Amino acid sequence: MQPSHTITVDLGDRRYPILIGSGLVGGYDLSPFIEGPDCLIVTNETVGPLYLERLKKSLGGHACEALCLPDGECHKTLAAAESIFDALAAMRAGRDATVVALGGGVVGDIAGFAAACYMRGIPFVQAPTTLLAQVDASIGGKTGVNHREGKNLIGAFHQPRAVLIDTGVLDTLPDREFRAGLAEVVKHAAIADAEFFAWLEANVGALLDRDAAALGEAIGHCCEIKSAVVAADEKEQGLRALLNFGHTFGHAIENALGYGEWLHGEAVAAGMVMATELSGIDPQEGERLRRLLTAAGLPIAPPDHCRGGLRAAMDLDKKNRRGRLRFVLLRAIGDAYLASDYSESRLDSVIGPAGAEPAGDQP
Amino acid sequence: MQPSHTITVDLGDRRYPILIGSGLVGGYDLSPFIEGPDCLIVTNETVGPLYLERLKKSLGGHACEALCLPDGECHKTLAAAESIFDALAAMRAGRDATVVALGGGVVGDIAGFAAACYMRGIPFVQAPTTLLAQVDASIGGKTGVNHREGKNLIGAFHQPRAVLIDTGVLDTLPDREFRAGLAEVVKHAAIADAEFFAWLEANVGALLDRDAAALGEAIGHCCEIKSAVVAADEKEQGLRALLNFGHTFGHAIENALGYGEWLHGEAVAAGMVMATELSGIDPQEGERLRRLLTAAGLPIAPPDHCRGGLRAAMDLDKKNRRGRLRFVLLRAIGDAYLASDYSESRLDSVIGPAGAEPAGDQP
Numbered sequence: 001m002q003p004s005h006t007i008t009v010d011l012g013d014r015r016y017p018i019l020i021g022s023g024l025v026g027g028y029d030l031s032p033f034i035e036g037p038d039c040l041i042v043t044n045e046t047v048g049p050l051y052l053e054r055l056k057k058s059l060g061g062h063a064c065e066a067l068c069l070p071d072g073e074c075h076k077t078l079a080a081a082e083s084i085f086d087a088l089a090a091m092r093a094g095r096d097a098t099v100v101a102l103g104g105g106v107v108g109d110i111a112g113f114a115a116a117c118y119m120r121g122i123p124f125v126q127a128p129t130t131l132l133a134q135v136d137a138s139i140g141g142k143t144g145v146n147h148r149e150g151k152n153l154i155g156a157f158h159q160p161r162a163v164l165i166d167t168g169v170l171d172t173l174p175d176r177e178f179r180a181g182l183a184e185v186v187k188h189a190a191i192a193d194a195e196f197f198a199w200l201e202a203n204v205g206a207l208l209d210r211d212a213a214a215l216g217e218a219i220g221h222c223c224e225i226k227s228a229v230v231a232a233d234e235k236e237q238g239l240r241a242l243l244n245f246g247h248t249f250g251h252a253i254e255n256a257l258g259y260g261e262w263l264h265g266e267a268v269a270a271g272m273v274m275a276t277e278l279s280g281i282d283p284q285e286g287e288r289l290r291r292l293l294t295a296a297g298l299p300i301a302p303p304d305h306c307r308g309g310l311r312a313a314m315d316l317d318k319k320n321r322r323g324r325l326r327f328v329l330l331r332a333i334g335d336a337y338l339a340s341d342y343s344e345s346r347l348d349s350v351i352g353p354a355g356a357e358p359a360g361d362q363p
Numbered sequence: 364m365q366p367s368h369t370i371t372v373d374l375g376d377r378r379y380p381i382l383i384g385s386g387l388v389g390g391y392d393l394s395p396f397i398e399g400p401d402c403l404i405v406t407n408e409t410v411g412p413l414y415l416e417r418l419k420k421s422l423g424g425h426a427c428e429a430l431c432l433p434d435g436e437c438h439k440t441l442a443a444a445e446s447i448f449d450a451l452a453a454m455r456a457g458r459d460a461t462v463v464a465l466g467g468g469v470v471g472d473i474a475g476f477a478a479a480c481y482m483r484g485i486p487f488v489q490a491p492t493t494l495l496a497q498v499d500a501s502i503g504g505k506t507g508v509n510h511r512e513g514k515n516l517i518g519a520f521h522q523p524r525a526v527l528i529d530t531g532v533l534d535t536l537p538d539r540e541f542r543a544g545l546a547e548v549v550k551h552a553a554i555a556d557a558e559f560f561a562w563l564e565a566n567v568g569a570l571l572d573r574d575a576a577a578l579g580e581a582i583g584h585c586c587e588i589k590s591a592v593v594a595a596d597e598k599e600q601g602l603r604a605l606l607n608f609g610h611t612f613g614h615a616i617e618n619a620l621g622y623g624e625w626l627h628g629e630a631v632a633a634g635m636v637m638a639t640e641l642s643g644i645d646p647q648e649g650e651r652l653r654r655l656l657t658a659a660g661l662p663i664a665p666p667d668h669c670r671g672g673l674r675a676a677m678d679l680d681k682k683n684r685r686g687r688l689r690f691v692l693l694r695a696i697g698d699a700y701l702a703s704d705y706s707e708s709r710l711d712s713v714i715g716p717a718g719a720e721p722a723g724d725q726p
Contacts, residue, residue, distance in 0.1 A: 078441070078445060078448075085516065089516060116519070117507075118517065120518045121598075147452050148452075154481065155480060155483045156483055235483075320455050
């Protein structure tokens with residue numbers, strides 16, 4: 001089976017393909033990306049029962065072992081990475097062994113980090129199974145685990161050999177998680193591609209119906225945008241930070257609500273609306289963003305009751321960064337820039353008064 | 364205070380200096396290599412009391428915190444790296460924080476690995492305090508910790524910003540450790556520089572007396588050899604493997620005796636003699652190596668009682684590598700090459716019969 005879209009992440013001698021299509025897990029031969037004889041599939045207890053056996057068919061004659069991690073962000077720990085080291089060591093895996101991550105962003109981040117560190121780096125393939133991982137987390141080589149003091153505090157840059165995106169596996173993705181993934185799709189359009197944004201406005205219904213052609217198109221666009229950014233700025237010295245649009249506010253929302261209350265994509269959706277308000281662009285552009293997110297079933301403002309916590313989280317963030325917050329702002333839909341000279345009074349009004357009426361419009 | 368020797372490891376935009384001289388710890392200003400305001404010195408309970416306060420003088424006005432690890436290879440664990448993550452997180456260290464490793468190879472390897480992983484990589488400076496770390500471990504960016512199934516199984520390539528080699532701190536190094544470091548000095552000469560080997564034959568006495576000028580000269584030569592190899596092959600795709608001369612046998616000796624029985628350098632010394640025998644070069648060259656190592660107070664053969672264990676360890680190593688062992692062999696002193704087509708019968712005779720007379724000459 002051939003992919004409907006193939007995108008190359010151009011990192012010189014570490015370039016790799018993103019293969020997109022329906023039915024690729026089990027239907028596409030990954031053998032060319034598996035170097036040595038040993039292969040460890042890392043998955044989780046939710047995804048494993050659904051797709052592990054199918055994925056093995058993509059790995060041809062390679063001797064595969066599988067490690068099933070518990071599901072959830074709270075398990076994205078150094079201990080989970082250690083369980084992968086243990087599994088690889090027990091297999092007596094050498095430098096030519098390959099780790100294949102089958103799951104969402106959490107599985108991909110942990111497995112990628114373990115592959116980055118085992119014998120100072122072994123080959124690694126991503127098979128993302130959530131929309132969020134397919135359009136964002138699985139591409140670009142950011143791997144890591146959480147520390148109790150911060151998300152992704154421990155990690156590595158380690159590029160995969162290939163990313164296999166099967167849009168068919170999204171059929172089993174819970175609706176709320178699917179919509180959270182759409183937030184990152186909207187993000188890619190908002191920062192870099194006005195035409196794609198317009199396409200999303202026209203096709204959000206087809207996406208919500210999980211139409212295979214629409215999904216392939218949308219995921220392909222996101223991967224093109226992200227690949228170009230990663231190829232230009234692999235280690236996030238500058239440009240790559242644009243991918244954090246909505247994330248400064250989003251992280252503060254997650255923090256204020258308590259992690260796990262809102263999904264990451266939901267917090268990013270509300271965060272993008274806040275960042276757009278801070279940008280001070282044409283109100284009609286802000287209205288387009290709110291309408292699209294609302295159509296995708298996503299929140300466009302944080303819950304009122306967390307405004308106080310939100311302000312506290314941002315103040316702490318600011319203190320930790322020695323007084324300077326950086327935001328990704330918009331000049332217009334499709335045109336983002338990085339700014340640390342935002343207006344403090346505008347920021348105040350975007351966050352809104354603790355316990356009072358929210359500053360953002362309600363759906 | 365200025366270094367007596369400065370060598371540059373030429374890795375493009377990640378190039379860094381190795382600064383060598385007596386009195387540099389406390390006497391040389393490291394500020395230009397410290398990026399942000401935060402600095403964490405990682406040391407151990409043996410070295411810290413001797414040199415921590417002195418090193419702080421080299422860090423100018425930077426706010427320094429210090430973390431003291433327990434001393435010894437058995438503490439080179441993921442848990443030790445985690446204690447560094449905890450310390451950095453407690454400091455709220457950002458991406459511009461610097462980790463400074465003050466100690467031997469164990470401290471440098473753990474601290475470097477933690478610096479590689481914290482926020483996906485923060486700046487890192489090496490201040491090695493053992494001869495082994497000064498001529499080998501601190502240069503080239505190999506970092507890592509041990510796993511119960513193997514040494515350095517978990518690690519990263521992460522180059523330091525600078526390596527500060529104070530030959531004066533060797534004054535407090537125990538004699539046995541100093542001699543073990545000389546084994547790696549001899550190794551550098553044996554694989555790459557016949558002239559330096561002859562210089563060592565003439566100056567081994569001055570080195571054993573820890574003469575500052577002789578030490579600066581020897582360490583400078585080693586750093587030049589290692590820097591050139593690292594610059595040509597950072598990730599050990601080929602050439603860099605030559606630095607493992609004596610190490611295949613050496614690791615087997617350490618394994619057979621139980622780790623910690625012999626020091627790494629002692630095992631490498633005997634391992635180099637065995638590798639030279641396997642090379643089948645002019646016996647006079649082998650005799651020169653044995654004489655130099657003997658003059659340095661190093662062993663030139665494994666203990667008789669471990670020959671059986673040695674064979675078992677090498678057989679296991681062979682099995683793990685799917686039947687192929689790779690050795691660094693010599694064409695002559697100063698001219699090494701990588702070989703997997705060695706003579707099995709010669710290997711047999713080099714290892715010697717279990718429980719019988721040793722194959723190697725005795726001092």
